[in-house]
Amino acid sequence: MHRTRIKICGLTRTQDVDAAVASGADAVGFVFYPPSPRNVTIEQAAGLMARVPPFVTIVALFVNADSAWVREALARLPIQLLQFHGDETEADCLQYGRPYIRAARMRAGVDLVEYAAGFPSARGLLLDAFVEGYGGGGKVFDWSLIPPGFDRPLILSGGLSADNVIDAVRRVRPWAVDVSSGVEADKGIKDAEAIARFISGVKDADG
Numbered sequence: 701m702h703r704t705r706i707k708i709c710g711l712t713r714t715q716d717v718d719a720a721v722a723s724g725a726d727a728v729g730f731v732f733y734p735p736s737p738r739n740v741t742i743e744q745a746a747g748l749m750a751r752v753p754p755f756v757t758i759v760a761l762f763v764n765a766d767s768a769w770v771r772e773a774l775a776r777l778p779i780q781l782l783q784f785h786g787d788e789t790e791a792d793c794l795q796y797g798r799p800y801i802r803a804a805r806m807r808a809g810v811d812l813v814e815y816a817a818g819f820p821s822a823r824g825l826l827l828d829a830f831v832e833g834y835g836g837g838g839k840v841f842d843w844s845l846i847p848p849g850f851d852r853p854l855i856l857s858g859g860l861s862a863d864n865v866i867d868a869v870r871r872v873r874p875w876a877v878d879v880s881s882g883v884e885a886d887k888g889i890k891d892a893e894a895i896a897r898f899i900s901g902v903k904d905a906d907g
């Protein structure tokens with residue numbers, strides 16, 4: 701039986717990192733995108749990432765970032781996986797020589813097979829709803845845009861919460877799910893109970 705992996709994204713506080721880990725998250729995500737209310741500096745991220753135990757993957761999210769900044773973050777932080785959420789090309793993503801996942805901003809007309817073919821080196825495709833401002837919008841996209849039998853690891857995101865994640869996992873059967881705003885009390889402020897309910901929902905859906 702497949703166990704759906706779970707990433708909690710947009711962490712900005714130590715207690716939220718602790719809550720995600722305690723509830724059983726497989727991965728924790730940190731947003732390096734200054735316009736976002738979830739943005740963290742390299743200094744803040746160092747303190748947050750230091751709390752993450754072994755076997756929980758540390759993911760760093762960038763949006764059209766200056767490559768010198770990404771390199772600095774990689775040099776100073778224990779980042780294990782990059783997430784590119786902007787308009788990066790495959791060459792942009794590959795230049796760091798690190799494993800990465802590529803966000804696909806889903807909306808009517810997006811051909812996921814064609815999009816994914818442009819990123820053969822991505823470890824997986826993270827499907828998020830198209831929103832102005834790139835992401836973290838808490839919007840659900842039409843899951844029927846995902847082609848049946850799509851054969852790359854899919855990380856389903858976009859407006860997930862404890863209220864819809866069971867249905868999402870049962871219908872899409874993704875490799876992993878990713879949530880940010882759906883487990884927040886306020887932008888950038890996670891709710892430990894909502895994280896626990898989300899993770900419990902994923903486990904229920906897995907059966």
Ligand SMILES: O=C(O)c1ccccc1NCC(=O)[C@H](O)[C@H](O)COP(=O)(O)O
Pocket residue numbers: 709710729731733736737738761763785826828833834835836837838839857858859860878879880881882
């Ligand atoms: O979180 C942000 O503010 C953000 C800004 C720019 C690009 C992406 C951003 N977040 C993406 C995520 O946190 C997740 O990977 C995911 O898409 C979940 O978002 P949500 O719909 O809020 O659960």
